[in-house]
Each structure stands twice: as C-alpha cells, then as structure tokens.
Amino acid sequence: xxxxxxxxxxxxxxxxxxxxxxxxxxxxxxxxxxxxxxxxxxxxxxxxxxxxxxxxxxxxxxxxxxxxxxxxxxxxxxxxxxxxxx
Amino acid sequence: xxxxxxxxxxxxxxxxxxxxxxxxxxxxxxxxxxxxxxxxxxxxxxxxxxxxxxxxxxxxxxxxxxxxxxxxxxxxxxxxxxxxxxxxxxxxxxxxxxxxxxxxxxxxxxxxxxxxxxxxxxxxxxxxxxxxxxxxxxxxxxxxxxxxxxxxxxxxxxxxxxxxxxxxxxxxxxxxxxxxxxxxxxxxxxxxxxxxxxxxxxxxxxxxxxxxxxxxxxxxxxxxxxxxxxxxxxxxxxxxxxxxxxxxxxxxxxxxxxxxxxxxxxxxx
Numbered sequence: 001x002x003x004x005x006x007x008x009x010x011x012x013x014x015x016x017x018x019x020x021x022x023x024x025x026x027x028x029x030x031x032x033x034x035x036x037x038x039x040x041x042x043x044x045x046x047x048x049x050x051x052x053x054x055x056x057x058x059x060x061x062x063x064x065x066x067x068x069x070x071x072x073x074x075x076x077x078x079x080x081x082x083x084x085x086x
Numbered sequence: 087x088x089x090x091x092x093x094x095x096x097x098x099x100x101x102x103x104x105x106x107x108x109x110x111x112x113x114x115x116x117x118x119x120x121x122x123x124x125x126x127x128x129x130x131x132x133x134x135x136x137x138x139x140x141x142x143x144x145x146x147x148x149x150x151x152x153x154x155x156x157x158x159x160x161x162x163x164x165x166x167x168x169x170x171x172x173x174x175x176x177x178x179x180x181x182x183x184x185x186x187x188x189x190x191x192x193x194x195x196x197x198x199x200x201x202x203x204x205x206x207x208x209x210x211x212x213x214x215x216x217x218x219x220x221x222x223x224x225x226x227x228x229x230x231x232x233x234x235x236x237x238x239x240x241x242x243x244x245x246x247x248x249x250x251x252x253x254x255x256x257x258x259x260x261x262x263x264x265x266x267x268x269x270x271x272x273x274x275x276x277x278x279x280x281x282x283x284x285x286x287x288x289x290x291x292x293x294x295x296x297x298x299x300x301x302x303x304x305x306x307x308x309x310x311x312x313x314x315x316x317x318x319x320x321x322x323x324x325x326x327x328x329x330x331x332x333x334x335x336x337x338x339x340x341x342x343x344x345x346x347x348x349x350x351x352x353x354x355x
Contacts, residue, residue: 013276018232019283026239026287033243 035065046077054081088196091203091331092221094245096237098208100229101266104302105324106205107135108313109225112328114169115313118200121160124174125217126207127182133173136163137309147175150187156194165314170199183216192220210244219250223260225293225331229267230279235287238263242288262293264327269298270343281341294327296320297340 043063050056062078093106103126110122123146124132133139138161144154149172156172163169172195175182195202206217218224224245228238245259246252252259265284272278285292296302301318305311313328315321319340326336 015273015276015279015283018279019287022232022235022279022287025236029236029239030243033247 031064034067039063039065050079056080056082088199088202089223090192090196090221091201091223091225092206092218093203093225093227094206094214094218094241095208095227095234096210096214096241097229097234100227100234101296101302102208102227103131103135103205104306104312105225105227105264105266105296106132106203107311108321108324109328109331110201110203111136111163111166111169111311112313112325113201113203113331114163114166116328116332117168119168119198120201120203121170121172121195121199122203122205123172124205125183125213126205127174127213128176128179129207130174130176132171132205133161134309135306136171136311138163138171138173139309142173145173145175146191147178147182149191150183156191181212183213185216185219188216189220210240214241215244215248218245218259219248221245221249221259222251223262225262225264226288226290227264227266228284228288230265230269230273230281230284232279235279235284239288242290261290262331263288263290264294264296265292266296267298268295268340270341274343281338292338293330294323295338295341296323296327 043061046063047056047058047061050061056079060080060082062076064076066074066076068074093102093109095102103124106122110120113120122132122136124130125146126132127147130145133142141161144159146159148154149156149159160170160172163171192202204217204221207213218241226238226241228234242261245261249259251257263285265281268281269278273280281292281295297319299312299318299320301315301320302312305315305320312318312320313324316325323340326339329336
C-alpha cells in the first residue's frame with residue numbers, strides 16, 4: 001500500500017465481511033443438508049401437539065438433530081413459552 | 087485403471103471449462119493418456135476452448151444412443167499426443183444423458199485411458215449430477231467471491247451424498263479446491279477473500295491457485311489451452327496444479343503482490 005493510499009483509505013475491509021457472512025450461511029446450510037428429510041414434518045407435528053396446550057408460534061420452536069459420532073445422535077428440542085402462563 | 091475426475095463448481099462462469107482444458111492438456115503433456123468429456127449438453131464450449139470446434143462430427147449423445155462409436159467421435163488433439171476430446175451435443179437437452187448410457191461410455195473409455203476428465207455444466211441439475219456421479223476425484227473450481235464459495239459448498243454436499251461412491255458406500259470422492267481469478271493485490275487491500283479464507287470456509291485440500299490473468303482470455307480467443315502459454319502466470323499456475331494432482335509437492339506461486347520499488351511505494355501506481 002502506498003503512502004497516498006494510506007491517507008486515502010478509510011474504507012472498511014469488505015473481505016472480512018464476506019468471510020463472516022459465508023461462515024454463517026455455510027454452517028447453516030450444512031446443518032440443514034445433514035439433517036434427515038423427516039425433520040421439518042417432525043417439527044410441524046411437535047408444534048401441533050404443544051399448541052393443544054399452549055399457544056405458540058412456529059418461530060418459538062426449534063428442532064435440530066446433532067450427530068455426535070457414529071453411534072449417537074441427539075435430537076434437540078427448544079421451545080420458548082410465552083410469559084403469561086395459562 | 088482409469089481415474090475419473092470431475093471439474094465442477096455449481097456456479098457458472100468461474101472457469102470450469104478453462105480449467106478442464108488446461109488440466110487435461112497438462113495431464114497429457116505429462117505423458118498420461120487423457121480424454122476430456124464435455125457434459126454441458128446443449129451448450130457445448132470445450133471444443134472452442136480447445137480449438138477443435140470445426141472438427142466435431144459426432145458427439146457424446148450420438149455415442150450413448152449407438153449412432154456412432156467412440157473411435158469415430160473422439161477428437162484427437164493436434165498439438166499433444168495422448169489427448170482426446172469428447173464433445174457435447176449441441177442440439178439435444180440434458181435428459182439425453184442416461185446413467186446407464188454414461189456408465190457404458192465411461193467403462194469403454196476406462197479400458198484405454200489413464201485419466202477421464204468430466205467438464206461439468208453449471209447448476210445442480212441432471213447434467214451436473216451426471217458429470218459427478220461416477221467420479222473418483224473432484225476439482226471444485228471456486229472464485230474468491232461469496233456466491234461462488236457458497237455454491238461450491240453446495241456441490242461438496244452433492245459429491246458426498248449423490249455420487250456413486252456415496253450410494254455404494256465406497257471411499258468418498260477425493261475433493262480438491264482450485265481457486266481461480268485470484269487477485270493478490272485486492273486480497274492485500276482487504277477487498278477479496280484470501281486463499282486461507284476460502285480454505286477455512288470450505289475445509290478441503292487446495293490443489294491450485296490461478297491468478298486473474300490476461301493470458302486466459304488470449305488463450306480462449308485463439309483456442310489454445312492456457313497451460314500451453316508457458317510464459318504466462320496462469321499457464322504456470324495450471325502446470326503446478328497438474329503436478330500436485332499427480333501427487334508432487336509443488337510450492338504455491340502468485341499468491342502475493344510483486345514487490346514494488348521505493349518510489350512506487352511512496353507515490354503508488
């Protein structure tokens with residue numbers, strides 16, 4: 001970088017932005033890719049069951065299947081309940 | 087036994103055909119009998135990059151349909167011994183390729199060749215899936231740019247789930263990253279993803295880095311694979327890539343900006 005550039009440059013490093021964005025989206029897509037086909041339906045079914053008792057929206061439920069090793073997979077279910085209990 | 091290598095990327099315009107032509111030519115230069123197959127049915131271009139567009143008589147689909155045999159269809163390169171091209175059909179669509187048909191042609195080629203290079207079409211549809219299905223190794227061509235890197239990751243997913251090796255539970259396809267249109271100057275300014283950035287995101291082995299180069303357009307203009315332009319940076323980078331592909335340990339070049347003199351450093355330019 002030249003001396004003139006040094007005084008001129010106040011631009012931010014867009015390569016770092018690109019890298020961060022890619023790391024997030026690639027990790028997200030890999031997780032989705034490696035999950036079984038039935039996971040979205042499972043998520044909808046669980047949502048329906050919970051809705052019989054508590055009023056929650058689809059955003060308040062997250063289901064993920066994590067493979068720890070060849071022997072063990074963990075199904076993680078995360079439900080955020082509304083504040084007012086009924 | 088022949089080694090089948092797919093040159094793929096997901097995204098279009100990143101340099102698959104340029105790389106297929108260069109690497110195929112390089113393998114032949116190294117004395118290996120090589121055939122490059124154009125899988126881009128309907129949009130054939132490998133013939134143009136290789137400079138044999140006026141010698142196409144029959145094509146890949148003709149062979150699959152039994153309308154011509156391989157001997158009639160393969161185009162022998164006039165510059166290099168041991169190098170052949172199997173052109174794509176210009177008139178049919180992608181559905182003309184059947185798994186059985188492609189397998190039959192590959193098996194026949196495998197008897198005779200050391201390397202079968204499959205130049206994949208862009209996208210993740212039938213044509214691209216067919217190009218990667220039978221592969222032993224894959225060269226994933228990527229530009230240091232967000233959409234190309236993301237698409238490459240998609241293709242890596244396909245390689246590990248939709249290939250014959252995956253379906254039959256064999257050893258997985260050996261994946262190589264080929265970074266093209268690399269501009270060290272912009273990397274240094276923080277305007278372009280670096281080699282290490284892309285390697286870290288995709289986490290596969292790097293087989294080559296091809297600098298952004300005038301030589302590539304000059305080569306395609308004249309129908310000469312750029313690897314034959316031995317004085318050019320891109321030509322030399324492809325030659326290094328071929329040697330690495332053959333298992334040699336070659337240091338990477340063209341990754342940093344050439345050092346400028348003191349005056350240039352002060353006043354820029």
